[in-house]
Amino acid sequence: MADHTSPTRGSTTVGSAAPEIDVDLFSEDVLADPYPVYARIRELGPVVRLARHDVLAVGRYAEARTVLMDHTRFVSGRGVGFNDEFNSVRKSSVIASDPPRHDVLRGVLQGRLGPRSLRSAEEVITARAGELVDEMLDRGTFDAMTDLAQVFPVEVVGELIGLPVEGRSELLRWANGAFDAFGPPGERTSAGLRDIAEQFSYIRTVATRERLAPGSMGAAVYEAADAGIIPEEYCLHLLSAYLTAGMDTTVNALGAMVWLLGTHPEQYQELRTMPQQAPAVVNEVLRIEAPAQLFSRVAAEDVTVSGVPIAEGQRVAVVYASANRDERQYPDPDRFDIHRNPAGHLAFGTGLHACAGQALAKLELRAVLEAMLAKVGTVTTGEPVRKINNVLRGLRSVPTTFTPAPAATAAAGGPARGRRADA
Ligand code: HEM
Structure with missing residues (x-):
């Protein structure tokens, strides 16, 4: 792989003790395999200047956590992306707001995403995960991205939000674009901004309050506006938060x-x-392949992190995916290990802005994993095709084969593989 870290390794800039690295974190080859660059950032120091982007970065676990926990000095209200246009489009969103507005917006979402509210959804999610795994077993060979991973959350979250069926097929394209839009100025970012505009138009014209299912999470957003808890114009951004982040x-x-x-x-x-190890393995998956690799904060005042001065107004990238592979925190961090229970990983962030949907996400992941463990004897995957996105790490395609678990085959008396009795 090319040396993305040359030639300014270890140098410093005026007014900052942060060592500098000359690397385009959003170039296609780095996005395809960012981990060697993250390792260099961690090695260089606790706070490193990304010269190409004029931002600082915290790539080690301790400092990433410190920044995330200090929401008064590292604010989100000046945007958490890496370009001004996006940061201004998103300025009414929960992720890019500070208290007190943040807490009001978050309160509307939290009410519907906490573990208690999800208890009623759990049965449906578990049943659907089982059906989907059965469908994949029926096919034998399938694409784990397009046939499984892209199907399940859209169904689950689409139902919870109460979305009409019309237009759902575009939801992932817009969400993917919305994550691209966090990036630095460039074509990928501009395309993402156009996707956000389309997503907003879908919310305004298709997923309207009249068409959101009664009692749904989406309807609750408008009820909060009716009750005077949030101004009406925030509804668009809260629905967009569900559609993008969720x-x-x-x-x-x-x-x-x-x-x-x-x-x-x-x-x-x-x-x-x-x-019974399934929840811990879900954490390990999120640790080693953090789906959202990084967001940013802006220093609201002059501040020092691990001895490195950070000036007021400076943008700081918090690289969750690097923190999750910090050797100071996780021995042998590049190794996927089902025995590790990395409950403190930063894939969901932490502190005030910690993912509002993490209970739902973990429920979905655990449901699919438990269904696999019960029904699938062997999992074989072929060469994956990687997706390139400014923030998201993921795959476009993974050819996969499931074979039935022997016990399930026997229990079902043959090829039915322990599926529901009517299958
Ligand atoms: C594996 C799946 C998920 C991952 C990896 C993930 C990751 C994250 C991360 C890293 C943040 C923190 C942002 C920051 O520090 O500025 C976040 C925030 C957020 N996430 Fe998630 N997320 C996931 C699933 C979901 C789901 C299912 C929903 C909702 C249905 C959701 C809704 C949100 C919201 C609303 C925020 C903003 C919270 C705030 O600013 O207070 N996420 N997510």
Whole structure:
């Protein structure tokens, strides 16, 4: 692989003790395999200047956590992306706001995404995961991205939001674009901004309040506006938050999970003997292949992190995916290990802006994993095709083969593989 770190390794800039790295973090080859660059950033220091982007970066676990936990000095209200246009489009969103507005917006989402609210959805999610795994077993060979990972969260989250069926097929394209739009100025970012405009138009014309299912998470957003809890114009941004954050992230996590299990067959076999380990393995998947690789904050005042001064107004990239592979935090961090329980990983961020949908995402991932462990004897994956996105790490395609679990075959008396009795 090309040396993305030359030639300014270890140099410093005026007014900053941060060592500098000359690398385009959003170039196609780095996005295809960012981990060697992250390792260089961690090696260089606790805070590193990304010269090409004029931002600082925290790539180590301790400093990433420090920045995320300090939401008064590292604010989100000046945007969490890497270009001004996006940061101004998104300025009414929950992710790019500070208290008190953040807490009001978050309160509307939190009410519907907390573990208690999800308890009623759990049964449906578990049943659908089982059906989907059965469908994949029926096919035998399928694409884990297009046939499974891209199907499940769109169905689950689409139903929870109460979306009409019309237009759902475009949701992932817009969500993927919305994550591209976080990037630095450039063609990929501009295309993403156009996708956000299309997503907004879908919300205004198709997923309107009249067409959102009564009692749904989407309807609750408008009820909050009716009750005077939020101004009406924030509804668009809250629905967009569900449509963007709630789908493509989980899609990529699901794809990574199948791919990691397919490429670690001995660990898959071991895991089948200890299915109670499933929640920990979900964490390990998220740790090693963080679907959202990085966002940013802006220093609201002069501040020092691990001895490095950061000036007021400076943008700081928080690289969750690098923190999750910090050797200071996780021994042998590049190794996928089902015995590790990395509950403190930063794939969902932490602190005030920690992912509002993490209970739902974990529920979806666990449901699919448990269904696999119960029904699928072997998982084989072929050569994946990687997706290039400014923020998301994921795959476009993973050829996959499931064979039925022997016990399930026997229990079902043959090829029915333990599926529901009417299948
Ligand atoms: C595996 C799946 C997911 C991953 C990896 C993920 C990742 C993240 C991360 C890293 C953040 C923190 C942003 C920051 O620090 O500025 C975040 C925030 C957020 N996520 Fe997720 N997410 C996932 C699934 C979901 C789902 C299913 C939903 C909703 C249905 C959701 C809704 C949100 C919202 C609303 C925020 C903003 C929270 C705030 O600013 O207070 N996410 N997510």
